[in-house]
Amino acid sequence: MSDPADSLASFYAHALLIEREAAERYEELADAMDEHHNAAVAKLFRRLAGLEAEHARDLERRSAGLALPQIAPWDYRWDGFEPPETSPHEDVHYRMTPHHALKIALANELRAVAFFQGVAVRTSDPEVRALASTFVGEEEEHVGYVNDALAREVPPPPDWALDLDPPRPPD
Numbered sequence: 001m002s003d004p005a006d007s008l009a010s011f012y013a014h015a016l017l018i019e020r021e022a023a024e025r026y027e028e029l030a031d032a033m034d035e036h037h038n039a040a041v042a043k044l045f046r047r048l049a050g051l052e053a054e055h056a057r058d059l060e061r062r063s064a065g066l067a068l069p070q071i072a073p074w075d076y077r078w079d080g081f082e083p084p085e086t087s088p089h090e091d092v093h094y095r096m097t098p099h100h101a102l103k104i105a106l107a108n109e110l111r112a113v114a115f116f117q118g119v120a121v122r123t124s125d126p127e128v129r130a131l132a133s134t135f136v137g138e139e140e141e142h143v144g145y146v147n148d149a150l151a152r153e154v155p156p157p158p159d160w161a162l163d164l165d166p167p168r169p170p171d
């Protein structure tokens with residue numbers, strides 16, 4: 001598989017998958033938050049969907065005319081979005097509280113930051129480095145938005161079926 005740090009075309013191919021995946025997942029998370037009547041978190045997810053879609057469009061413009069390598073999309077799917085034994089989608093949405101949704105978003109934003117940081121450090125192509133560094137900054141902003149929203153959400157009770165946090169021992 002081609003390394004995103006190797007060439008501009010490879011970088012574009014990877015970054016496009018990441019940004020398109022993020023835009024799609026945020027739309028779905030926003031729909032799930034509508035079902036929970038949490039307008040504030042739904043609005044944040046719609047805004048983030050828009051920002052990631054903007055990234056994708058920017059990458060499409062920049063890479064127009066370049067032959068992009070084929071990348072395995074399964075490496076770029078969001079962690080924790082669906083359980084491995086894929087239960088029906090509606091069920092996942094129904095049970096996903098704002099707290100869980102924000103945790104999933106945070107984990108995946110941090111993954112995006114780490115991806116672009118890794119490329120920026122590894123690459124010897126100045127154009128790839130400059131672009132990857134720009135994306136690091138923007139994805140870090142997204143981490144900040146999600147963290148701010150998480151600080152405002154009350155976590156669900158520890159016996160919640162989909163709780164992603166491991167139980168902590170009492171102090």
Ligand code: ZN
Pocket residue numbers: 022052109112138139142
């Ligand atoms: Zn992002």
